[in-house]
Amino acid sequence: MRWLIRRVLKKGKGSVSYEEDVHYGDVLSIGRAADQAIFLPDLRAALNHARVTLLSNGQYKIESLILAGIRVNGEIIYVTTAGAGAIVEIGNTRLTLLPPPQDFDGSVEVGTLDKTEQIAEMEKRAKPTRLAQTGLSKRRPAWILFMAILLFGLALPMIGHFVPGFGELLKHTPLPSTQSWSPGTLDAAHQFFGADCTKCHQHAFLTVRDNACLACHANTAAHADPAKYNLPQLGNAQCRSCHQDHQGLRGLIRTDQRLCSDCHANLKARTQGVSTFANVSDFGTNHPEFKLDLPDWDANGKFAPHRVTFAADLKENSGLKFNHKKHLNPDGLNTPDGHRVLECVSCHRPDAGGAKMRPVAFATMCHDCHKLGFDTLAPNREAPHGKVSEVIYTLNEYYAKIALEGGYQNAQSPAIVQERRRPGSPPLSQPQQQEALAWARDRARSVTESLFTGKACTTCHKVTAPRDAADTWHIAPVRVSGVWYADAKFTHAKHTTVKCEDCHAARKSEQSSDLLIPGIANCRACHAGAKARDKVATTCIACHGYHQSATLKMGRL
Numbered sequence: 416m417r418w419l420i421r422r423v424l425k426k427g428k429g430s431v432s433y434e435e436d437v438h439y440g441d442v443l444s445i446g447r448a449a450d451q452a453i454f455l456p457d458l459r460a461a462l463n464h465a466r467v468t469l470l471s472n473g474q475y476k477i478e479s480l481i482l483a484g485i486r487v488n489g490e491i492i493y494v495t496t497a498g499a500g501a502i503v504e505i506g507n508t509r510l511t512l513l514p515p516p517q518d519f520d521g522s523v524e525v526g527t528l529d530k531t532e533q534i535a536e537m538e539k540r541a542k543p544t545r546l547a548q549t550g551l552s553k554r555r556p557a558w559i560l561f562m563a564i565l566l567f568g569l570a571l572p573m574i575g576h577f578v579p580g581f582g583e584l585l586k587h588t589p590l591p592s593t594q595s596w597s598p599g600t601l602d603a604a605h606q607f608f609g610a611d612c613t614k615c616h617q618h619a620f621l622t623v624r625d626n627a628c629l630a631c632h633a634n635t636a637a638h639a640d641p642a643k644y645n646l647p648q649l650g651n652a653q654c655r656s657c658h659q660d661h662q663g664l665r666g667l668i669r670t671d672q673r674l675c676s677d678c679h680a681n682l683k684a685r686t687q688g689v690s691t692f693a694n695v696s697d698f699g700t701n702h703p704e705f706k707l708d709l710p711d712w713d714a715n716g717k718f719a720p721h722r723v724t725f726a727a728d729l730k731e732n733s734g735l736k737f738n739h740k741k742h743l744n745p746d747g748l749n750t751p752d753g754h755r756v757l758e759c760v761s762c763h764r765p766d767a768g769g770a771k772m773r774p775v776a777f778a779t780m781c782h783d784c785h786k787l788g789f790d791t792l793a794p795n796r797e798a799p800h801g802k803v804s805e806v807i808y809t810l811n812e813y814y815a816k817i818a819l820e821g822g823y824q825n826a827q828s829p830a831i832v833q834e835r836r837r838p839g840s841p842p843l844s845q846p847q848q849q850e851a852l853a854w855a856r857d858r859a860r861s862v863t864e865s866l867f868t869g870k871a872c873t874t875c876h877k878v879t880a881p882r883d884a885a886d887t888w889h890i891a892p893v894r895v896s897g898v899w900y901a902d903a904k905f906t907h908a909k910h911t912t913v914k915c916e917d918c919h920a921a922r923k924s925e926q927s928s929d930l931l932i933p934g935i936a937n938c939r940a941c942h943a944g945a946k947a948r949d950k951v952a953t954t955c956i957a958c959h960g961y962h963q964s965a966t967l968k969m970g971r972l
């Protein structure tokens with residue numbers, strides 16, 4: 416079979432010439448390879464791109480040899496049958512199938528699409544991207560939308576504001592009322608006057624002024640003492656810079672990390688080196704070791720803690736002698752009430768708020784195991800746990816009473832003390848009374864020494880004996896710190912999911928001087944900065960309050 420291949424050659428000034436070629440065979444191959452019947456010098460064409468087969472009924476079978484298909488009569492196809500007049504487009508080449516002339520079985524015309532035709536074809540196929548291409552006008556919808564917003568967003572709510580009756584009616588209809596002007600839910604603290612917008616918004620179309628806030632918050636503690644924190648960012652800041660309402664029930668007080676890190680990330684530079692605080696920007700990555708108040712007292716006995724940086728070898732001087740390891744023995748202890756296994760909560764119990772621990776009291780936490788009995792003949796009688804003078808007075812009073820009443824069955828006691836006196840017996844003579852009271856004084860002195868130096872007071876306290884006859888016994892006062900990190904907020908109530916020993920190494924402590932307070936490394940095991948992913952996200956405000964003044968008020972700055 417003979418094919419006529421006619422090439423259209425475009426020349427300058429719009430002139431056109433033709434070049435004809437003859438191809439023999441049933442199939443007309445098309446592509447970029449050198450052996451193709453129609454060679455396409457276009458990188459967008461494959462080596463073997465397509466083929467056209469001449470059918471017996473004068474039709475042409477057009478096949479794509481690539482997965483992307485080819486465009487025939489404006490549509491992407493893979494295999495199709497077409498007659499004369501079909502147009503095949505490959506890259507910038509256009510092939511038009513023609514009726515076969517005389518002496519030929521098939522004919523095709525090969526031409527090139529110019530840039531103008533290509534652009535026009537692309538625009539024809541492209542979807543509209545401009546409003547003008549859809550036949551619609553921008554101005555009319557814009558005016559309609561503007562008028563709708565003006566009517567429903569401004570006019571109706573404004574009429575409802577100035578006409579209360581109409582405003583109440585709007586609230587019971589789907590139409591917008593003054594409530595549509597609210598950008599969100601008020602903070603819980605402002606809910607009680609939420610219907611009175613003028614309480615805060617004193618002037619229309621103006622932001623809330625500080626005097627509106629101070630009308631209620633004049634007695635609130637000042638956020639920053641201007642003498643201590645002489646920084647424009649604090650002194651000149653307006654209330655609305657940090658506190659913006661309509662952010663939800665708990666949205667008025669900022670808790671994000673930037674509230675603090677905006678200043679503290681480069682605090683040294685901001686204060687030109689005056690600040691003694693370290694730069695802090697993130698708890699997980701940029702926070703110094705904790706500083707704690709180590710208990711201390713001045714010469715007058717007044718509590719005067721000194722600030723130190725946490726270290727593993729810090730020691731405290733509480734005045735106590737106590738072995739945590741012994742008391743937390745997993746095998747338990749033998750107590751006056753039987754065998755007992757102690758846990759941390761046996762002595763350390765949170766207060767009503769769950770933040771701090773109640774002070775350890777002897778009467779409620781120690782007395783069950785540590786009895787203060789002093790005489791085997793009176794096993795239920797105990798010395799008071801208190802001042803030295805009270806202990807001595809109790810013992811003197813007890814043995815004086817025993818000596819005068821008699822009946823104290825102790826072989827080492829004088830007969831006048833051992834003798835039981837019945838009702839109606841003659842009173843003791845003066846020499847007998849003197850003998851009995853002399854024994855009582857000696858006995859009280861002996862028992863006092865036994866209490867203070869034996870297995871009672873000295874078990875937990877440092878005891879100093881009298882220096883002379885005019886002196887008395889001295890017991891070192893117990894001085895335990897209730898708050899170690901005075902500048903931080905911590906609550907045990909929020910940490911009930913962890914064990915005591917996860918933070919406090921009490922089970923290994925044998926000395927009361929061991930500081931069982933954890934440092935920052937222990938906290939970082941669970942907590943990290945605001946952007947933490949695998950730990951508890953913790954911002955500055957979670958542990959620290961703002962720099963509120965202890966004396967100044969917001970309305971008196």
